[in-house]
Every structure is written in structure tokens, then in C-alpha cells.
Amino acid sequence: MKRLNQAIPKEQKLTIADFMRRFPDDAACLHHIFLSQWADGIVDCVTCKAPVKHHPVSGRKCYACQNCGTQVSPLVGTIFEKSCTSLKLWFYAMYLMSATRCGISAKQLQRETGVTYKTAWRMFKQIRTLMGEDIKLSGNVEVDETYCGGTRKGKTGRPMKGDTKKTAVVGMVERNGKIIARTVPEVSGSTLLNLIKDNVNPLASIFTDEWKGYSGVSHITNRFYSHETIKHADSFVNGRIHTNTVEGFWSLVKGGIRGVYRQVGNEYLQSYLNEYTFRYNHRRTPRPMFLCFWTWLASLHKQCIESRRAHRLHLLYGLRQRFECWLLHIPIVSLSV
């Protein structure tokens, strides 16, 4: 029998010893956050109005401009900003979350670190909210729906009308690529087609089961999808027509939720799905998962700064327009700012 290669590639390894060496205290964690936001420690100083090197300020969670001393805090706008929990503990929670295959329970974090269950639960909840990525799929894409949550004795499959315990989830996966999973209020044709349209690039080949909600996929305007269905009553694979990749993901999520979290409230299910999809989408990235997460957080921060800048520009432009209107005595109500 051929032996499977179970070794973790060297570039993906980050053992607990490596982690402890790299992040021994709060200062090391703070510096990591700082560098993830401002590469090489160069910050656009608001006083100098130029990019200037900043240095840590002792005893404070801040960095100061080396020319004028103006301080910036890398924690502003992050989940750590108003938290009393130490940064090292936050990092450890993130490490555990990224190092496991099926996640880790708040109870386990409580046992390992001594924080209260409420703190552990809240930390994981906040970390999960950051894990939702915005991606688009192409090529061969499998789409499938499933139901998570409350069980009914002796019954599986679609919930009956009025069953509020189960939450519908739609998964879209690019074969050999990334996955998107979303909770939806129901799996009607319009919900499914809108999701596919928003998340799958034009010209993709879509594979689904025979659920009638998918019948309009090849007719979505300007998308030019090809659509093939597998009839599960007859077989599960017909050449390249199958939904086994997405089904595999469902078993990972359901097994994980059952085994690790036991129960997940409907309102939190999307955040758990974010956690599972994030790990799935970075399983082959040649970096440790924990550092992948930090790369993602740095890109989120950049997006946030850009959107804030765009918002400011928008406001400024709006104000200028209002000012010109005032000069020219044009009624302001005609503006769509």
C-alpha cells in the first residue's frame, strides 16, 4: 500500500515553540501589529505631512515620529483597541484558531489560559468576524446548498415549512481553488441565482444537483455560464459532473461544529463558516496559517484606510459643492451628496 506523505511543508510550519519565540510578550505582538500596518515602520506623519520612521514609546502602546514626536497607535480601529486582554493572549487565541483543522472551542481557551469563558467566547467571536474574505470564483465551480443547526428525530435533508431551527447555507467552490459559504434565508431560485451572479465570474462552468432553484443558471444575463447537473438519485459522479468537492467541505464543517462547538446559534453561523472557509482557502498557501491571517488583516487595514480616505474626499467634495451652491444661490436640495 502506498504511504501517504503526511509531512507539513516546511514553509507552512509554525510550531508552538516557534510561536512563543516569535511573540514572547505584548511588546513583540504590538510591534507585529505596527509593522503589519506600516511596513518598515514608516508612517505618514500628520504633523510633518511626510512619511517618517516611527519608534516605540516606552510604557505606552504607541509609536512616535522621529522628527516631531507625534504619536500614533497601531491598535486604533482594531479588535484590540478597547480590550483589557493582553495582546499575547489575543495572538495565542488567533494561533490556536489557525493551527487547528476544525477550530477550537472557547472552553478550551478558557482551560488553557485561565480567562473567563465569556472573554474567550468574545475573543473568538471577534477574530471570526475578521475572517470573511471577498473573493470571486472562476473555471469549474460547484454550487450546493445544505442545512445546519437543530436536528429532528429520524429526519434528514430539507427542513419542513416553519422549521426555524435549521439555517440554509449555500456553498460555491472552485475546483482546486477557493470556497465561499453563505447563510441564506431560503434557497429559492432568486436567492441562488443572485449569489452565483455576485460571486462567480462570467463564463464559468457551474455544476449543481437537480434542485429546481438552479434551473435558471445558464440564463443569467451577461454571465454566459454553462450549467450541468448531477442527479443524485441515480449517481454521485458522472465524469466531471459532480458536487463532491463542496460536499466534502460540508462534512468538514458539520463534523467540526458537532465535534468542537457542539452547537452554533443561527445568528453566529456565518462567522463560523468564515472561519472554516478561511482555513480552506489558505490550506495551500506556502506560509503558516497564522501569518496568512496577519497578511489578510494587513490588507483589511489598507482597505479600511483607503475607504476612509475616499469617504473624506467624498465629504470634502460634497462640502465644496455645497459651498459653490451657496455662492451661486443654487438650492442645496438638488444635490445628491
Ligand SMILES: [Zn+2]
Ligand atoms: Zn512628524
